Structure formats: C-alpha cells, structure tokens
Amino acid sequence: MNADTIYALSSGSVPSGLAVIRLSGRRSLAALWRLTAKGSPRQAPPPRLAKRVVITDAGGGEVLDEGLALWFPAPASFTGEDVVELHLHGGRAVISAVLGALARCPGLRMAEPGEFTRRAFENGKLDLTAAEGLADLISAETESQRRQALRQMRGDLGRIYENWRQRLLKALAHLEASIDFSDEDLPEGIADQVRREVAELDAEIAAHLRDQRRGERLRDGVHLAIIGPPNAGKSSLLNWLARRDAAIVSATAGTTRDVIEAHLDLGGYPAVLSDTAGLREGGNEIETEGVRRARERAADADLKLAVLDGETWPRVDPYTAELIDENSLVVINKSDLAEPPPPLSVNGRPALAISVRTGAGLDDFLETLAEEVAARCRITAAPAVTRVRHRQALEDCRQALTRCLRAEAPELAGEDLRLAVRCLGRITGRVDVEDILDVVFEDFCIGK
Numbered sequence: 001m002n003a004d005t006i007y008a009l010s011s012g013s014v015p016s017g018l019a020v021i022r023l024s025g026r027r028s029l030a031a032l033w034r035l036t037a038k039g040s041p042r043q044a045p046p047p048r049l050a051k052r053v054v055i056t057d058a059g060g061g062e063v064l065d066e067g068l069a070l071w072f073p074a075p076a077s078f079t080g081e082d083v084v085e086l087h088l089h090g091g092r093a094v095i096s097a098v099l100g101a102l103a104r105c106p107g108l109r110m111a112e113p114g115e116f117t118r119r120a121f122e123n124g125k126l127d128l129t130a131a132e133g134l135a136d137l138i139s140a141e142t143e144s145q146r147r148q149a150l151r152q153m154r155g156d157l158g159r160i161y162e163n164w165r166q167r168l169l170k171a172l173a174h175l176e177a178s179i180d181f182s183d184e185d186l187p188e189g190i191a192d193q194v195r196r197e198v199a200e201l202d203a204e205i206a207a208h209l210r211d212q213r214r215g216e217r218l219r220d221g222v223h224l225a226i227i228g229p230p231n232a233g234k235s236s237l238l239n240w241l242a243r244r245d246a247a248i249v250s251a252t253a254g255t256t257r258d259v260i261e262a263h264l265d266l267g268g269y270p271a272v273l274s275d276t277a278g279l280r281e282g283g284n285e286i287e288t289e290g291v292r293r294a295r296e297r298a299a300d301a302d303l304k305l306a307v308l309d310g311e312t313w314p315r316v317d318p319y320t321a322e323l324i325d326e327n328s329l330v331v332i333n334k335s336d337l338a339e340p341p342p343p344l345s346v347n348g349r350p351a352l353a354i355s356v357r358t359g360a361g362l363d364d365f366l367e368t369l370a371e372e373v374a375a376r377c378r379i380t381a382a383p384a385v386t387r388v389r390h391r392q393a394l395e396d397c398r399q400a401l402t403r404c405l406r407a408e409a410p411e412l413a414g415e416d417l418r419l420a421v422r423c424l425g426r427i428t429g430r431v432d433v434e435d436i437l438d439v440v441f442e443d444f445c446i447g448k
Contacts, residue, residue, distance in 0.1 A: 230278025
C-alpha cells in the first residue's frame, strides 16, 4: 500500500451544483476527523453510507461547508485502499477552501493525474484494459463510444486476453514438462497436443486482429476527408455537417489553404471531418502546399467525401477522379443550379445529387453517410481491439507463436511460447509493465 494519502476533486470542473472530493490512503479517515466540526464522534462511520458532516478548517475552526461524507474501508473500495468521499456544494470558493484545508493535513498531498486509477490497478482492482476503458468512458462523446468503453471497463476485453494467456501458460507448462522429465513415464503426444493448441490460439488471435480496426475507429472517430475541385462547395458542406461556420465560404477559388477539422456525431458514431484545399495544379506556393496536404489527408482517410461541381457535370476534374475508389462517397453539389443528368456515378461509385444552398438531397446524403460511418466501426458481439498498444502486442504475440510452430527444437519452441505469454501479459498488466504505466495513465485527469 502506498505511504502517501492523496486527495483531489473527482467530479469535474466547478462551479456545479455538487462536487466530490476523494481521498485515498491510510490517513483518509484521520483527515475526515480533522476536518469535521468539533464535538463530532471520532469513530469510523458505517461503510458506504452517507453521513451529514460539517467541514471546518482545522487550523482556525471556521466552517467551510456542510455536506455528506462516505467511508470505503480497504480493500472494498475503488483503489483498494481506505477511501473517503466528501460530497459538497460545488462553488469555487468552497472547493478551494476545502482543498486548502486538506493540504494542511499531515501526510496528505494532491493526487497526480490518473493516480486513483493507477492505485486501483496496482492493488489488483482492475487490469490495464479496464483502466483504459474507464479513461475512454470519461471521454466518450457518442453513444457507441460509451457502450464500447463500458464493456472494456467491465473486463470483456481483458477476459479474452487473460484466457489466451492462461491457455498459453498451460501449453508452456506441458512443453517444459516434456523437456525436463523426458525420461519419466509421461503421456505420449504432448508435443503434438501443444502444437495443436498453439495453432488454434494463433488462428483465434489472427481472427481477432481482422477487425478492420473497428474498435480503434470507434474510439478515435472515423476520419472523413472532403475532397474535390475548387469552388465545388466543400466548405459549405463542412459547415452544414458541423452546424456552424467552421470554414470560410467564398466564391473565390482556393479560399481553403489548410486542412480544417470538425468533430461529428453521426447516428451515435464519432467522426472527424476534414475540409481540404481544392485539387488542381498550379497556384502559388501556399496553395500548392494546401493541395499536397489535401492529398495526404485523403490517403489517410477512412472515407473520402468527393464533392463535385454540378454546374460542370458530367465533366469531372481528373485530380479528383483519380482519388475516387471503393472508400469514397460521391456527391454532386449545386443541383439547384443545374440538375445533373444521369448516369450519376464516377469510377463505378454511385453519386448523390445535393444542394447545400437549398437543402435538396441533404437528408438522403446524411443517412448514407451515417450508414458508411457505422459500417466502419459498428460494435460486434465480440470486443474489438481499441488501442494501437493492444494491436502491436497481439502482432508480436503472433510472431512468437509462428516461430514456436516452426521451431525444430522443443527448447526453442518453449522460449517463443514464453515470449508470447509476455506479449499478452503486457496488454493486461500481468507482467512487469512499469515502462508502459505512464503511457496508460497520462491521459487521465486529476481526481480519476
């Protein structure tokens, strides 16, 4: 157990109607007594029951606030340590005064970002995947992100990886037994049985990785890039989707020079929409750089929104046409000025006629766009990989399993199995992972 007792505001920014200050550590209850009004009994309150308290400044006895206190004795708490929660009024002056009083208590210090969750991990209350799920739940902006994060926080993903790790440990134990006790009367076919188990696990991990990065897209947002010729209405479409004037709209070609981003919620799924410079050759140095960035963003996008000018249809500029592929949604804007004649398709991709100015066709376009985004990150029955860290560890695990299956000597196969076990352990924290703990917890806010 950590020697320090930590405290922090855990309920977000103030002012608010209610604020929660959390303490964790062996001095939590002593700090509660120190801040409680004189004459109050000095025994531990009933666990997990709210008790009305008067909070005072221990130095001068001034009343700071009235609220509720809850006591969670170790190990039945979030961190696994003694925990106290103070539910107070959420005014800035109140919180500042109470935090100041806690700072004057012996043995207490302000918590670092993510330190409560880190202590929960270190005390075995949750594994690293669950801790990451909690971080994702705090930052979730859409319904689908909330559902995925909650599943991970509850351990759905961690249980899969831990099950694989346990199966590999069992296979490793059998293989090592066949090596160390080869002269004993052991069952025949142990090596073949281990090989079958390793091959089966390798196939399961491979199938898990063939997820089109759904979990990562859902967590970070599907990346959409608006591409097209100058003055086709790309910025107008971005502003309509973002429901605000995120980009400058002008009849002058080349107004957009840099990439402009907007975050969207499309049918409960997150998306990051980028407006890019008009695609064309020539122009000055700044515009040329804008076109280069537009091509770069299009290459990295999960889905390209190709916006074409209805006034020039069916002529399609070649710089946009060369980027339209199976990961493109094509729209023909300005249909109010010149109704585009059929066929409405480019490079085999169907096109939708819209007018951002009048709103014609935009409802159908938005429905189609939401379907495309959902198809790229829809939640499935089995939990998906949600972080690059997980994916890299799983790929490293598969490489070790492949070497194990190809090894000619059982000793070499055993070493590769040990490496595979460590790769899975790095995901959940079942091995020495001090070097990655800072990476996992650095994105938490103070008080979590």
